[in-house]
Amino acid sequence: MAFFLRLILRNLMRQRLRNGLTSLGVVVAIVAFGLLRTLVDAWYAGVEGTAPNRLITRNAVSLMFALPIHYGARIRQIDGVRVVSHITWFGGIYQDPKNFFPQFAIEPASYLALYREYLVSEQERAAFLRDRKGALAGRKLVERYGWKIGDTIPLEGTIYPGTWTFVLRGVYRGADAKTDETQFFFHWEYLNETLKRWRSARAEHVGAFVVGIDPPERAAEISAAIDDGFRNSRAETLTETEKAFQLGFVFMTEAIVAVIEIVSGVIIVIVLAVLANTMAMSVRERKREYATLKALGFGTWHLGGLIVGEALLISAIGGALGIALTFPIAAEFAVRLSNWFPIFRVSESTVVLAAGASLLVGILAAAFPVWQVWRTSVTDGLSSLG
């Protein structure tokens, strides 16, 4: 075994430039593959952060249409409903339209009771609940803009015109890596009272209700009960699990995700072709050597092992370097893309897929050269130019 490993290593060193460049190609392909897979994961991050015991009730026509706040009391009456909260998309601009981050008007106490993955100190939580103009922001968002507790944060409303000022009362951390730490929450009451002063028809309305249920297994039944309760009303509802709700957003961009997945696959196929070509060239150059080994009594398994081993080594070196490089590059992407992808993290499954892809490339790239060696007779091989 040690002898064959030595032979594989020395064969690898025979064409340093060619094999080095091929390995570099694998590095680039694996980095690209890893980043694209991470991008797909980032797309689904909202889905990953959902909980089975939370339902979302929205206007059946579209999310663009709000629901009357009094629906909450009726939803609370339904068997299996534990907590009802609500959330309203604000869509304000902080200083510049480029500074995008999600902002929501919420009912703080019930919302934080439902989203226990938002970890906030008791002191800051109390301060946020107390202050009608108070805001709670995620750790990454606070770091991005250098905010401090007590800072006044002005948002220019787009859906709700005017300049709205908030005081940062708390900073939440995510309970795990799947939790979005770039959101901005404030009191719905503050928004609603202002709307009422304007005598706006949008007062006393919310974007959607978040319904905490128990047990989660009854989600379908409870959803149906909620929607039945508002059938034939002016604003019929559509209730679904939080996961289904988030998937709805992903499905809107399903074509983009599909293209990204196809491209990540194509990259692997391209590098497979590059490595297969490298191996085919190496094997062609060593045709006489393989024929000599065959003459000495070495079988196709031995020769196949040498070729597969060499291809695997090239792809494994490239794959390992590629995976190692994916992390710092993804971290840089995470900073630069944080406005659009709050969670941009290389997952374990991406690492496993990248490692698997690089090994698979090594094996498949060797398949054709092994077949060439297998079908070449000893006499033909010996008569070839070395």
Added chain:
Amino acid sequence: MSALVEIRSLSKHYRRGSEIIPVLTAIDLVIEEGDFLALMGPSGSGKSTLLNLIAGLDRPDGGTLLVAGLDISTLSENELAAWRAANVGFVFQFYNLIPVLTAFENVELPLLLTHLDRKARREHVELTLDLVGLSERSRHYPGQLSGGQQQRVAIARALVTDPTLIVADEPTGDLDRVTAGEILDLMQQLNSELGKTIIMVTHDQRAAERAHHIRHLDKGVLDGG
């Protein structure tokens, strides 16, 4: 002496499209154990083909070919490979050493197919390299050796498993006269002192004269002997 190789009515042809090109026709040949036979003939006469058939590198189209009583044409590819590893040593015109392996490692190659452990392999290789006079060059790569030295390594590789039969295809074809003489001396030594049966294909009359017998092939037909 008993017959090591027995060939009766052996034939071999190649196909070029629908055309059948005969290479060997009705070959009858017996090679005794411990013999040193030289096969001569012009290019394309079929001498290398005959050598390949005897060595189990190719298969005949007709006739019988027994080596040590075994009809090797009935063996599967894997069986034939194992048979070659155990019974045949090869010496090629262009040495066919693996360039990334040292002289020691090249000689060790055939032993990897045996059950010998590393220590036993090392002893066999050192002994064989000593026999061909290359003990001092065991750590050298083929590219660091002269043609004659490379051919000595190749002979050591052919010899290291102690095969019954050594086949040599133009072993001096790529060497100058002095070096060729040294290689032929070595082959004679293997035959006379170690009793190895050697079949050598050569164009060189002087080389052929070192053998016990010379047989000529012309257009696939062997002379009367």
